[in-house]
Amino acid sequence: MLLCLFCVVFRQGDIGTSWYAVLSGSLDVKVSETANHQDAVTICTLGIGTAFGESILDNTLRHTTIVSRETSELLRIEQREFKSLWEKYRQYMAGLLAPPYGAMETGSNNDNKDSLGSDPLNFMNNILNKVPSEKLQRGGKVMRNAILSRAPHMIRDRKYHLKTYRQCCVGTELVDWLVQQSTCVHTRSHAVGMWQVLLEDRVLNHVDQELGFQDKYLFYRFLDDEEEHTPLPSEEEKRESEEELPETILFLTQMGPDALLRMILCKPPGQRTGDDLEIIYDELLHIKALSHLSNTVKRELASVLIFESHAKVGTVLFNQGEEGTSWYIIQKGSVNVVIYGKGVVCTLHEGDDFGKLALVTDSPRAASIVLREDNCHFLRVDKEDFNRILRDVEANTVRLKEHEQAVLVLEKSPRASSLGNIRYTVLSGTPEKILDHFLETMRMDTHHSDPDPAVDDFVLMHCVFMPNSQFCQLLMAHYHAVAPPGSEQERLEYAVTCKRRVLNLALRWAAVHTHHLQEEPAALIFLEELYGSVSSVSNDSRILRALKDFVPDLEMVVKLHSEEAKVKKQKVLTQFSNGDEKLVKTQPIRNCDDILLKVYCSDHTYTTIRVAVAATGSEVTSAVANKLASNDDLLLVHLSSAGEKQMLKPNDVSVFSSLSINGRMFACPRDQLNALTPLPDQEGPSAGSMSSFELMSSKDLAYQMTLYDWELFSCVHEHELLYHTFGRQSFRRTTANLDLFLRRFNQVQLWVVTEVCLCGQLSKRVQLLKKFIKIAAHCREFKNLNSFFAIIMGMSNPAVSRLTQTWEKLPSKFKKFYAEFESMMDPSRNHRAYRLTVTKIEPPIIPFMPLLLKDMTFSHEGNKTFIDNMVNFEKMRVIANTIRAVRHCRSQPFNPEVCQPNKNHAEVRGYVRKLCVIDKQRTLTTLSYRLEPRRT
Numbered sequence: 001m002l003l004c005l006f007c008v009v010f011r012q013g014d015i016g017t018s019w020y021a022v023l024s025g026s027l028d029v030k031v032s033e034t035a036n037h038q039d040a041v042t043i044c045t046l047g048i049g050t051a052f053g054e055s056i057l058d059n060t061l062r063h064t065t066i067v068s069r070e071t072s073e074l075l076r077i078e079q080r081e082f083k084s085l086w087e088k089y090r091q092y093m094a095g096l097l098a099p100p101y102g103a104m105e106t107g108s109n110n111d112n113k114d115s116l117g118s119d120p121l122n123f124m125n126n127i128l129n130k131v132p133s134e135k136l137q138r139g140g141k142v143m144r145n146a147i148l149s150r151a152p153h154m155i156r157d158r159k160y161h162l163k164t165y166r167q168c169c170v171g172t173e174l175v176d177w178l179v180q181q182s183t184c185v186h187t188r189s190h191a192v193g194m195w196q197v198l199l200e201d202r203v204l205n206h207v208d209q210e211l212g213f214q215d216k217y218l219f220y221r222f223l224d225d226e227e228e229h230t231p232l233p234s235e236e237e238k239r240e241s242e243e244e245l246p247e248t249i250l251f252l253t254q255m256g257p258d259a260l261l262r263m264i265l266c267k268p269p270g271q272r273t274g275d276d277l278e279i280i281y282d283e284l285l286h287i288k289a290l291s292h293l294s295n296t297v298k299r300e301l302a303s304v305l306i307f308e309s310h311a312k313v314g315t316v317l318f319n320q321g322e323e324g325t326s327w328y329i330i331q332k333g334s335v336n337v338v339i340y341g342k343g344v345v346c347t348l349h350e351g352d353d354f355g356k357l358a359l360v361t362d363s364p365r366a367a368s369i370v371l372r373e374d375n376c377h378f379l380r381v382d383k384e385d386f387n388r389i390l391r392d393v394e395a396n397t398v399r400l401k402e403h404e405q406a407v408l409v410l411e412k413s414p415r416a417s418s419l420g421n422i423r424y425t426v427l428s429g430t431p432e433k434i435l436d437h438f439l440e441t442m443r444m445d446t447h448h449s450d451p452d453p454a455v456d457d458f459v460l461m462h463c464v465f466m467p468n469s470q471f472c473q474l475l476m477a478h479y480h481a482v483a484p485p486g487s488e489q490e491r492l493e494y495a496v497t498c499k500r501r502v503l504n505l506a507l508r509w510a511a512v513h514t515h516h517l518q519e520e521p522a523a524l525i526f527l528e529e530l531y532g533s534v535s536s537v538s539n540d541s542r543i544l545r546a547l548k549d550f551v552p553d554l555e556m557v558v559k560l561h562s563e564e565a566k567v568k569k570q571k572v573l574t575q576f577s578n579g580d581e582k583l584v585k586t587q588p589i590r591n592c593d594d595i596l597l598k599v600y601c602s603d604h605t606y607t608t609i610r611v612a613v614a615a616t617g618s619e620v621t622s623a624v625a626n627k628l629a630s631n632d633d634l635l636l637v638h639l640s641s642a643g644e645k646q647m648l649k650p651n652d653v654s655v656f657s658s659l660s661i662n663g664r665m666f667a668c669p670r671d672q673l674n675a676l677t678p679l680p681d682q683e684g685p686s687a688g689s690m691s692s693f694e695l696m697s698s699k700d701l702a703y704q705m706t707l708y709d710w711e712l713f714s715c716v717h718e719h720e721l722l723y724h725t726f727g728r729q730s731f732r733r734t735t736a737n738l739d740l741f742l743r744r745f746n747q748v749q750l751w752v753v754t755e756v757c758l759c760g761q762l763s764k765r766v767q768l769l770k771k772f773i774k775i776a777a778h779c780r781e782f783k784n785l786n787s788f789f790a791i792i793m794g795m796s797n798p799a800v801s802r803l804t805q806t807w808e809k810l811p812s813k814f815k816k817f818y819a820e821f822e823s824m825m826d827p828s829r830n831h832r833a834y835r836l837t838v839t840k841i842e843p844p845i846i847p848f849m850p851l852l853l854k855d856m857t858f859s860h861e862g863n864k865t866f867i868d869n870m871v872n873f874e875k876m877r878v879i880a881n882t883i884r885a886v887r888h889c890r891s892q893p894f895n896p897e898v899c900q901p902n903k904n905h906a907e908v909r910g911y912v913r914k915l916c917v918i919d920k921q922r923t924l925t926t927l928s929y930r931l932e933p934r935r936t
Contacts, residue, residue, distance in 0.1 A: 001073070001074050001075075007067070007068045007072075008065065008066070009027065009066040009067070009068070009074070010053075010062050010065070010066055011062065011065045012030070012031065012062055012063065012064055012065045013061050013062060014061065014062045016055050016056040016059070016060070016061070016079065017056065017078065018076045018078050018082070019051065019056055019077045019082045019341075020052055020053045020066075020074045021051040021074065022047065022048055022050050022072065022074060023048065023072075023073040023074060023075055024048060025068060025069070025070045025071055025072025025073060026045055026068075026069045026072065027046045027067060027068050028045055028066070028068075028069055029045070029046060029052075029064050029065075029066060029345070030064060030065040030066075031063070031065070031357055045069065045345070050341075050342040051341040052340075052341050052342055054340050054341040055340075056083070063363075063364070063366055064366065136197065136198060136201040137203055137223070138244075139198065139248045139252065140198050140201075140222055140223055140224075141224060141241070142241045143245075143248065144222040144225070144233075145233040145237055145238055146181075146238075146242065146245045147169070147177065148233060149233075149242065150177075154169050154170075154177065158170075160219070165219045165221075166225070166228070167222075167225035167230070168207060168220065168221050168225075169221070169222075170220075171195075171213065171214050171215055171216050171218045171219075171220060172215055172216060174195055174220065175188050175191045175215045178195070178249075179191050181245070181249060182249045182253075184253045184820055184823060185253060186833075186837060186840060187836065188215055189215075189260060189279070190256055190257070190836065191215075191256075192260060193255075193259045194249075194252040194253060194256035195213040196213040196256070196259040196262075196263050197252055197255045197256055199212070199213045202223065204221070204222055204223070205220065205221050205223065206220055207219040207220070211266065212263040212266070213263070243812070246819070247816065250819055250820060253823060254826050257832050261283060262307060262377075264276045264279055264280060265280065265305060265306070269303055269304050269305075277302045277303055280302040281298055281302040284298045284302060285298065288351045288352075288862055289329050289351055289352055290329070290353075291859065291863055292862065292863055292864075294393075294411065295877075295878075296411060297389060297393055300389045300392065301381060304382075304385040304389070306380045307378075307379065308328075308377070308378045308379075308380045309375070309376070309377050310371055310375075310378075311375055313371050313374050315370070315371040316368060316369070316371075317335065317369040317371070317378075318355070318365055318368065319365065320338070320339060320340055320365050320366065322365045323364060323365075324355060324359050324363070324364070324365055324383065325382065326359075326380045326382050326386075327353065327354075327355045327356045327359055327380070327381045327383075328353060328354055328378045328379070328380055329352075329353045329379040329380075329381075330349060330350050330353070330354075330376070330378060331350065331377040331378060331379050332350060332375070333371070333374075333377060334348060334349045334350070334373055335348050335354070335371055335372050336372050337367045337369060338367060338368040338369070339366070339367045339368070344370075345367070347372060356386075359383050359386050359387070393411075396411055397410070397412075398411075398412070400429075400433070407429060407430045407433045408426070408428075408429035408430070408433040408437060409426075409428045409429060409870065410425065410426060410437075411425045412424060413425050423441075424441070425454070426438075426454075427872075427873060427874050428867050428868070428871060428873055429870050429871060431465050431466040432474060434458065434871060434873060435462075435466070435471070435474055435475075436478075438454065438455050438505070439478055439498075440501075441454075442501050442504060442505065444500060448505075448508050448553070449511070452508075455505065455508060456508065456880070456884075457873075457877050457881075458873075458876075459505070459509050460718065460719075460722075460880050461876040461879065463719065463722065463731065465865070465871045465876075468523050472522055472523060472525075472526035475505065475506060476502075476526065476529065476530065478498055478501070478502050479498060479502040479530065481498045492542060495543060496542075496543055496546040499543070499547055500547065500550070502530075503530070503534070503547065503550040504550075506526075507550070507553055507554065507557065510527065510557045510561075513719070514717065515588065515590060515717075516717065516719060517561050518590075519590065519591045519592055524561055524562060527554075527561065528562065530554065531554050531555060531558045534547055534550065586708070586712055587715065588715040588737055589737050589740070590613065590734075591612070591613055591733060591734055592612075593613045594611065595611060595612075595613055595656055596608055597609050597610075597620070597665065598665070599624050599665045600639075600664055600665065600666045601666070601667065602668045602675050602676055604679055607624060607628060609623040609627055611623050613654060613656075613734045613736060614653055614654050614732060614733065615653075615655065616652060617636045617650045617651065617655050618650035620636055620667075621636050621650075624667040633669065633670070634667045634668060635647060635668060635673060636648040636655065636665065636666075637673065637676060638658060638659060638660070638663050638665060638666075639664050639676055639682075640660055640663050640678070640919075641663070641678050641683060641684065641919055641920045642678075642921075642922065643676075643677065652729065653732055653733070654728065654734035654735065656736075657740070658739070660743075660746075660919060661747055661750065661919045662684055662918075662920075664678070664679060683918065684754065684916060684918035684919065685754065685758065685916045685917070687758060688755045688758035688759050689911075690755060690759060690764065692911060693771075694767070694771065696904070696907070697908075698777075698778055699778045700904075700905065700908045701775050701911075702775045702778030702784070702787075704905065704909045704911075704912045705775070705779065705784065705787050705912045706782040706787065706894075707894075707909075708913055709741075709744065709784055709787055710894045712737070712741040712744055713846050713889075714894075715737040715740075715741075716738045716741055717737065718886065718887065719733070720733075720737055721856060721883055722879070724738055724853060724856075725856045725857055725879065726865075741786075741849060742849060742850070744786075745786055745790045745849065745850065746790075746919075748787050748790035748791060749791070749794040750794065750917035750918065750919050751915045752772055752794025752800070753794050753800055753917075753918075753924050754916075754917045754918045756768055756795075756799075756806075757800070757918070757924050757928050758918075758927065759931075760931065762805060762806060762809065763809075765803065765931070766806055766809045766810055769795065769807070769810050770810065770811070772791055773795075773814050773817050773818055775791060776791040776792055776821055779791065780821075783843075783844065783846065784846045785838070785847055785848050786848055786849055787846070789848045795818065796822065796825075797924070798925065799921070799925050799927070799928040800928070802932070803932050804932065805932050806931075806932070834848060834851065842892070843888060843889055843890065843891045843892040844889065844890065844891075844893060844895075845888075846889070847885070847889050852882055852886060856879055856883075859875060859882070860875070860879065863875040863878070
């Protein structure tokens, strides 16, 4: 049979009449949680060679809906013929179908689960019965010898309740000691996780064989002390352990967070502490399968999640057709999704979930789940807990409707207000109703400069779903709202309350938008009109008295923005003009500024145009055509140093800021596109600059880099993060300040690689590595994590990391520093090492901006902006929280006196602001192989 696009083969709930095999094309398998087929979701896609429809063997209703994705050819066999074939050739057809009709390819099944099984206690017992790994066994020996060398009193015989425990340590003392040994150990719970790593591998044991390490007065014994009369380490062994200790601690810091989480998840839910729940909750925030859930639901899940682990590939977690009893999230490993007659239809990986549909619809499992690899870990939510959470969420959800349509969805806050009243959190709603809610619930006893996270989230994020023009219009309508019928006193109180709330919100809004207000005439008109309205209530002294505390602040805001708007100078920028900028203090780039932009032709001649910062691609090409007096239809192209061409779209905003470090902007007719070649100066420097900066102090270099980075970071407006995440074309706004800051990160990274690869002398390269490690250390000291990461990432670039002869000559002290710095870049557990480091630092901080943008992109792409035609405000709240982290980093001013500048500070300052780099990886790799050819 031949199917056209979107043709339905059969629907869920239909009576089966035929079996099918796919000869060409592809089809979607859809499952609906309701009787409405429009609600169906696609669970997998069937390709050539797959088959479906075997439910006709036992006359059950169709479990899924099958829809063609494209023109497809199917082989169809009617039920009577298929049953006849099945009875005749069952042994041959069994391989075509999955259980219960066919045989699973693996020998595993639910009755033969591996010994780890679903019980966390089994998991821990298996861990405690396994043979220690060689690396961890050595790590335990190093830790024991270091303790015996530095604090020998910690390992001794101890008496408790008239019983003597031989050669033991105390849990709290082990944690105290480990926290003191290294800055890599960020918290006591981090140290607990590190000891748990050794406990899981039986290198460290609880005297009563308890399964988890605890920061309490409990006794633990190293494996070497299990036997009596174990000799003390020799002086040589102590010396070796001292040398290995930093590397061992570094290794354990990387494994500790995972072990700590496993230990917590293996506890019965009722025994988890508040700190335990926070650690689980933090983990859930970064699992993509849960990104659509509210934070309240995630907190509920943290208290009921169960850890489940299976050791052997091929283990069947559950079979198609079985009753759904649990929902799973993959924490580690991968599984295959197997459907009867189709075999493996898709593979799920870390962060994916499965099994929820059968719980929601109370229907049999729609597929079998089989482990794709050894040692898979899962987070499991059982049906009873799942349904209770759903019931609780529904019970705590309030939906406000107008004309039978929901316009605002609220959730009861788990925390009551100070007055004991129920507080509500906005989950979703129409823009107008969300604004109404925040105005109605705004606290009147706080100053507009005091933090109010809920209102601040709205003020920061409203531009995503409500433009300023609409926002100002609605606010003014609320300010002049007509009081409902009542006494004169009641009408007066209503008017005063409305006006105070609008003024409070308007001042918060003005503080967040800062200079962006000057770029919007509607915003300035609104502020002036609002100030005029406040001033004009003088005929009612009672209202004037009630609003008098807002008048000075409002007057200052209006005067500041109005005067700046009238006399503002239009800057002409050169920041992106190929290193021609002057060494002046960096100022914020604004939409109203102009930029001088060099645009090249295919013959490498160029013209300089002056365009607005927010100019689109079409406006730039138009300016170039006018300047060249050309009638050709020009294309705008970004040409990298590697010769890669990126066509810029006519509606792309602020196209100049998308230029890479050595990239150039070209304009040419379409027939000349293939002839475009990079300019000679795009290759970058041919000689290193070590002779210029090797005499400069590492601390001075780090200081001047931090000063420059702080200038760039300070210029980034909070809304630029939004424009970058949601797409600046939607806002017609520039992200030039953010682009410049990100470009600086790439420049510093490439500076490290360029200098090393252009240094031909081995001894000089070793000095260079030492220099960069010192600069990185000082950057961390100055809390410049952006340049710190850029330098370390530069040193880990393949063109540098492969230089084994150079690294071998590096002194061990510097190798240890580098290893410690590298551990902060460990991406596991969503960069937990970096996040823990940041929590211990007080502002001012220059953060690792690429990670913050990754967080925002994760929240944006994992969640819809609109749900049922309402704004998904839960998403807005999550993104605002990331932006608030940026605000926290800048909450204190950077003190330039922290490091007294050297006499040659002007030379250092000039150097760090004009770094010349090679940005072509192939060139850097070629240079690297010239320095140290491949070893044969």
